[in-house]
Every structure is written in structure tokens, then in C-alpha cells.
Amino acid sequence: MLKIENLHASVDGKKILKGINLTVKPGEVHAIMGPNGSGKSTLSNVIAGRDGYEVTAGSISFHGQDLLAMEPEERAWAGVFLAFQYPVEIPGVNNVYLLKAGLNARRKHQGLEELDAMEFMQLVREKAKLVELDQAFLSRGVNEGFSGGEKKRNEIFQMAVLEPSLAILDETDSGLDIDALRVVAGGVNKLRAADRAVVMVTHYQRLLDYIEPDLVHVLVDGRILKTGDRKLALELEKRGYDWVREEAHA
Amino acid sequence: MPKLAEFRKGAWGAFEQAGLPTTRQEEWKYTSLARISSTLGETWWTAAEPTGLTTDDIDALAIPDLDAWRIVFADGRLVSSASSLPAGAALTPLSELLATNGEQAVKALAWDADAPLFNGALAANSALAEDGVCLCLADGVKLDKPIYVLHIASQSGASHLRHGLWLGKEACAHVIEHYAGVNEEPGLTHAVTLVHLGDAAQLTHDRLQDESLKQFHLGRLDVWQGRDSNFTSHAIALGASLARLDIAVDLAGPGAACKLDGLYMPTGRQHSDHHTQIDHRAPHCTSREHYRGVLDDRAHGVFNGKVVVHKGASGTDSAQKNANLLLSDKAEIDAKPELVIHHDDVKAAHGCTIGQLDDKQLFYLKSRGISAEEARQMLTFAFADEVLTGISLPALRRFIEKAAFSKLPFGTDAEAMLG
Numbered sequence: 071m072l073k074i075e076n077l078h079a080s081v082d083g084k085k086i087l088k089g090i091n092l093t094v095k096p097g098e099v100h101a102i103m104g105p106n107g108s109g110k111s112t113l114s115n116v117i118a119g120r121d122g123y124e125v126t127a128g129s130i131s132f133h134g135q136d137l138l139a140m141e142p143e144e145r146a147w148a149g150v151f152l153a154f155q156y157p158v159e160i161p162g163v164n165n166v167y168l169l170k171a172g173l174n175a176r177r178k179h180q181g182l183e184e185l186d187a188m189e190f191m192q193l194v195r196e197k198a199k200l201v202e203l204d205q206a207f208l209s210r211g212v213n214e215g216f217s218g219g220e221k222k223r224n225e226i227f228q229m230a231v232l233e234p235s236l237a238i239l240d241e242t243d244s245g246l247d248i249d250a251l252r253v254v255a256g257g258v259n260k261l262r263a264a265d266r267a268v269v270m271v272t273h274y275q276r277l278l279d280y281i282e283p284d285l286v287h288v289l290v291d292g293r294i295l296k297t298g299d300r301k302l303a304l305e306l307e308k309r310g311y312d313w314v315r316e317e318a319h320a
Numbered sequence: 321m322p323k324l325a326e327f328r329k330g331a332w333g334a335f336e337q338a339g340l341p342t343t344r345q346e347e348w349k350y351t352s353l354a355r356i357s358s359t360l361g362e363t364w365w366t367a368a369e370p371t372g373l374t375t376d377d378i379d380a381l382a383i384p385d386l387d388a389w390r391i392v393f394a395d396g397r398l399v400s401s402a403s404s405l406p407a408g409a410a411l412t413p414l415s416e417l418l419a420t421n422g423e424q425a426v427k428a429l430a431w432d433a434d435a436p437l438f439n440g441a442l443a444a445n446s447a448l449a450e451d452g453v454c455l456c457l458a459d460g461v462k463l464d465k466p467i468y469v470l471h472i473a474s475q476s477g478a479s480h481l482r483h484g485l486w487l488g489k490e491a492c493a494h495v496i497e498h499y500a501g502v503n504e505e506p507g508l509t510h511a512v513t514l515v516h517l518g519d520a521a522q523l524t525h526d527r528l529q530d531e532s533l534k535q536f537h538l539g540r541l542d543v544w545q546g547r548d549s550n551f552t553s554h555a556i557a558l559g560a561s562l563a564r565l566d567i568a569v570d571l572a573g574p575g576a577a578c579k580l581d582g583l584y585m586p587t588g589r590q591h592s593d594h595h596t597q598i599d600h601r602a603p604h605c606t607s608r609e610h611y612r613g614v615l616d617d618r619a620h621g622v623f624n625g626k627v628v629v630h631k632g633a634s635g636t637d638s639a640q641k642n643a644n645l646l647l648s649d650k651a652e653i654d655a656k657p658e659l660v661i662h663h664d665d666v667k668a669a670h671g672c673t674i675g676q677l678d679d680k681q682l683f684y685l686k687s688r689g690i691s692a693e694e695a696r697q698m699l700t701f702a703f704a705d706e707v708l709t710g711i712s713l714p715a716l717r718r719f720i721e722k723a724a725f726s727k728l729p730f731g732t733d734a735e736a737m738l739g
Binding site: 118119120121141142143145146147151152154157158160161162163168169171172173175176211212228232 | 678679680681683684685686687688689690691692694695698699701702703705706
């Protein structure tokens with residue numbers, strides 16, 4: 071579904087990604103781990119289409135389409151979802167309205183009928199339960215006055231409503247206490263499906279205790295240096311990243 | 321000479337002496353009224369002809385579903401057939417006072433050369449005003465419904481209006497001033513409202529100016545507040561080619577509180593100017609002010625918010641915010657908060673921002689499948705709406721939101737977004 075080939079990207083002229091290769095198939099859960107500054111967030115943002123990231127070489131294809139040629143909203147319509155590391159607060163834009171507009175734009179694009187208010191509210195209530203999100207949050211401004219944990223929960227709630235085929239979770243575990251982590255991870259697990267892939271970008275292997283990945287990639291200095299299974303994450307936890315770097319240069 | 325005629329003559333003399341303000345005056349540096357006389361002619365003050373509007377025309381312009389006493393002025397004159405005055409003698413049209421009672425008319429037309437933000441236009445209004453609302457509430461009287469004053473300009477010429485709202489001790493009222501227009505020829509609305517609040521009186525005042533783009537609008541709101549009184553104002557400016565509103569609040573009694581909120585959204589070549597002055601004269605008064613501007617195309621906005629803390633005003637608590645959103649690089653805003661403090665032991669804060677839409681917020685919305693245009697619309701509206709959330713009447717708030725929404729350049733459906 072997602073095929074990244076030899077991806078190079080720069081921010082403000084500084085080379086961050088230096089040849090990423092990654093293939094993700096439907097139903098798979100991938101974890102991308104790496105030290106700070108290795109390019110994890112840059113990769114997430116390039117896939118979602120954020121401004122300010124210059125792709126200097128390589129390609130990303132998604133369901134056979136050239137993802138890099140698409141606007142961020144077109145990527146969302148095609149089924150890409152980014153759970154933000156730092157979800158922004160948008161006072162005055164209602165949480166539910168945002169989702170309704172987003173979901174209906176996508177349905178319209180797919181040639182489906184738009185959901186009416188009743189159908190939509192039913193969907194929203196059902197999905198809010200998935201991440202134990204209080205109904206009161208639904209009618210508030212997007213992330214307005216939410217705690218860190220509430221913001222992350224809201225991201226997974228949005229993912230549940232928008233039902234993407236590819237979800238990228240950018241440091242979704244950072245800043246969460248243990249209860250919030252359990253709820254957020256539980257939500258993600260319930261959303262695992264045969265036609266949906268999840269790419270988790272994380273600094274800590276703790277998240278993988280809750281969400282079991284099929285593949286673990288080690289991203290260092292803008293390259294994926296090693297790929298393995300769940301055991302690789304445990305090894306990283308024990309030995310850090312330096313040995314991966316040394317092994318790659320050996 | 322009868323007292324009223326003498327008074328009018330004096331006011332006209334004062335106007336002739338002071339003249340209309342010019343850009344050489346600090347308070348009028350950014351707003352030139354020269355266009356009024358160059359467009360309307362030397363005798364720009366000449367009153368419009370009596371209106372040809374029918375009741376149906378008027379109903380079509382009025383805010384729907386508003387449960388209020390409605391008083392309609394078309395081209396500066398009361399339209400009795402479209403108005404319903406509250407029971408009792410609390411409300412009298414100025415035209416009636418002018419015809420029957422010289423003393424009270426003189427009181428209603430007062431002008432004060434020492435008033436903050438005074439200029440010749442106020443004296444001219446005292447000399448020329450033909451109609452308006454004179455509301456006198458006795459001590460403890462609470463109006464059962466809001467008073468909705470609808471002003472309609474339908475043709476060229478000037479409308480000089482004077483409203484007076486006198487609330488006795490512990491009296492309570494809600495007044496809505498709505499300025500609308502359908503004129504295709506240039507005209508002038510010149511409207512002055514004087515407010516006097518007795519001890520512990522409460523007034524909510526909502527002012528919506530959504531006139532035709534041919535209109536010039538000069539507005540003024542002078543408020544005197546007694547002990548523990550409360551004044552809440554929303555001033556929304558959407559229409560007119562050139563609009564200026566002066567608001568002066570005199571916190572004269574201890575413990576008085578005022579809240580001034582406003583929104584201006586000039587587009588095209590519209591010019592929209594708000595000058596406010598709050599005088600903290602007595603101890604323990606509170607003032608809150610929050611104005612927002614959304615400016616597009618080649619529009620020009622002016623905001624000047626002056627707060628003066630006088631000697632002896634211990635325990636003053638004042639906060640002022642002004643935020644502006646520029647949607648076009650040709651739009652212009654001159655924003656100036658002014659704090660003048662003559663007393664220690666006060667709390668006074670002010671902040672002013674000028675900016676564009678936030679890239680992070682735009683990307684967030686787009687990443688959820690919202691198109692770029694709709695994302696811009698949502699963020700712009702959310703920015704403006706923040707000062708509308710305090711409007712207590714749902715029908716009024718909805719009407720203003722729709723009117724504001726229709727001014728946004730992005731063209732998505734207001735109904736859908738407002739839900």
C-alpha cells in the first residue's frame with residue numbers, strides 16, 4: 071500500500087532524510103524507532119504533506135498513486151492519517167464540526183453520500199467510547215484547553231472516525247501517563263484491521279508493550295539501518311542505538 | 321426665543337466653530353471625513369426625504385425571531401406603523417419630545433464640549449437630530465423584553481439620530497441598535513446615543529452596523545456610569561464605505577464595571593474606525609475591552625483604545641485586547657492601545673496583535689481532509705466569532721454570525737458551518 075523509495079528530504083536546506091526505503095502492506099503494524107534528531111518526525115510530516123519539507127530525491131507511492139504530488143487534504147481523502155506529536159489547539163472550531171467536514175469531504179471525493187447530522191452523531195458517540203473520550207469534549211473547540219493526554223486521545227478518536235487505510239502515529243506515546251497510554255494504545259489496537267496499516271514513530275519501546283508491531287525499523291541519521299521484529303526493540307532498549315550505527319558502518 | 325430653538329442655534333454655532341474633525345487632529349489622523357462633503361456636497365447634512373419603504377420592505381431587513389420591542393427609523397424618522405412601543409411611558413420618540421416638550425428635548429439633545437473624544441459632529445447632531453429613542457426607566461424597573469431599534473437608510477441624504485437611555489437606580493435594560501441600508505445612492509447616518517446609568521443599573525447594548533456600501537456612518541456612544549452599575553457593549557461593524565464609531569465610557573461611581581467587545585470586518589475599499597475611551601474616575605471600577613478585526617482586500621481599519629486611570633481611582637482593574645487578522649497584503653490596520661495612568665495601585669493590561677492565519681492550524685485542518693479554502697474560512701470565522709460568543713440573544717448572535725460569514729471571501733456554506 072505504501073512504498074517509499076530512496077527518499078531524501080531537507081528542512082531549511084539541512085539534509086534530514088538521506089535515502090529511506092520502506093514498504094508497508096495492508097494489515098501490518100510498523101514501528102520506526104530512533105534517537106532524537108534521526109528524522110522520525112520529518113518522515114511523518116513528509117508523508118502527511120506538511121509545508122517546509124523539501125523532498126530532494128526519491129518517491130512515495132500510496133495505493134499506486136504518487137503521494138508527493140498530492141495536497142495534504144487529497145492525501146487525507148486517499149486514506150492517509152497523521153496523529154500529530156503536538157496536536158494544535160484551534161479555539162472556535164468545533165471538534166465535531168471539523169470531523170464532519172473532513173469525513174464528508176472524503177466521502178464526497180469517493181463518490182459516497184454525505185452523512186447527515188443524525189448518522190454522524192451516532193458514529194461519533196460510538197467511536198468516542200473506543201478511546202473513553204468524554205462526550206463533553208466533542209462540542210469543545212479542537213483541542214482547546216485539553217491536557218496532553220486528552221489531545222492524544224482526541225487524535226486516536228479522530229482516526230477512529232475518519233477510518234484511514236494508513237495511520238501514522240507520530241510519538242503518540244510521548245507525554246502520556248500510564249493510564250492514558252493504555253487507553254490510547256487500546257484504541258489503536260481496536261482499530262487494527264486487515265485493510266489498515268499503522269506506522270508508529272516512537273522514541274520509546276514502552277509503546278510496543280501495548281501495540282505489538284510486525285516489523286521494527288531503526289532510523290538513524292536519516293536512514294533505516296536495521297529492520298527486525300519485536301525483539302529488535304527490546305535489544306534497542308537494552309543497548310541503545312550506537313551498536314546499530316557501528317554495525318552499519320562496519 | 322423658545323428654549324429648544326435657542327439651544328439648537330447654540331449647538332449649530334458650536335458646530336460651525338469646531339467644524340468636522342480633520343486629519344490634523346490626533347484622534348482623526350487615519351480617518352478623513354473630507355469624502356463626506358466631496359461626495360454629498362457642501363450641505364452634506366441635508367436630511368433625506370421621507371421614506372418610501374413599506375412594512376414588508378422593513379420586515380425583510382429586520383432580524384428574524386427576535387422577541388423584542390421593535391422601533392423602526394427609516395431615513396432618520398420613526399415609522400410608527402412598523403414599531404411597537406413598550407407599554408407605559410418609559411419610551412418616547414425624540415420627534416414627539418421635540419414637538420411637545422422643549423425642556424425634555426433639550427435634555428435629550430445635550431452636548432458637552434468637554435466630553436472625551438468630543439468633536440464638532442456631536443454638536444451638529446444636537447442641532448440637527450430629528451428623531452430617536454428616549455428611554456427613561458424609573459428606579460428598579462426591569463424591561464421585560466429587549467428594545468430593538470432598527471435604522472434603515474433607503475436613499476441619499478442624511479439621517480441624524482439621537483438616542484438617550486436613562487436608567488434609574490437598579491433599573492435593567494437590553495437595547496439593540498441595528499443599522500441597515502438598501503440605498504444605492506450615497507448617504508450619511510449620523511447617530512449618537514447617550515447613556516446614563518444610575519446606581520447598580522445594568523445595560524446591555526448591542527450595536528450592529530451593516531449598512532450599504534454607499535453609506536457613510538458616523539456613530540457615537542457616550543456612557544456615564546454610577547456606583548456599581550454595569551454596562552456591556554458589543555459593537556459590530558460590517559457595512560458602510562466609511563464608518564467611524566466613538567465610544568466614551570465614564571466610570572464615575574465606585575464599583576462600576578464595563579465590558580466593551582467589538583468586531584470590524586472591512587473588505588474591498590471599506591474604511592472602519594473605532595475609537596474608545598474608558599475613564600476610570602472612581603475607585604474599584606473594572607473595565608474589559610476586546611476588539612477584533614478581520615481585514616481583506618484594500619480595506620483600512622483603525623482601532624484606538626484609550627484607558628485613563630484618574631487620580632484617586634484606587635483598585636482599578638482594566639484589561640484591553642485588540643487582535644487583527646490581515647487576509648490580504650494590501651489591507652491595512654492602524655491599531656493603538658493607550659494607557660494613561662495617574663494613580664498607583666492599579667491593575668491595567670493591554671495587548672495588541674496583528675497577524676495572518678496560523679500555518680500549523682491550517683495544516684492540521686487540511687490533514688483531516690478539509691480543503692485549503694474551507695480551512696481558511698473556518699479559521700477566519702473562528703477568529704471573528706470569539707468576540708460574538710458573548711452576545712446573549714441566540715437569534716441576534718446567529719444573525720450577526722451569518723452577516724459576518726457572508727463577508728468572508730472563501731464562499732463556503734455558512735449554514736453548514738454554523739450547524
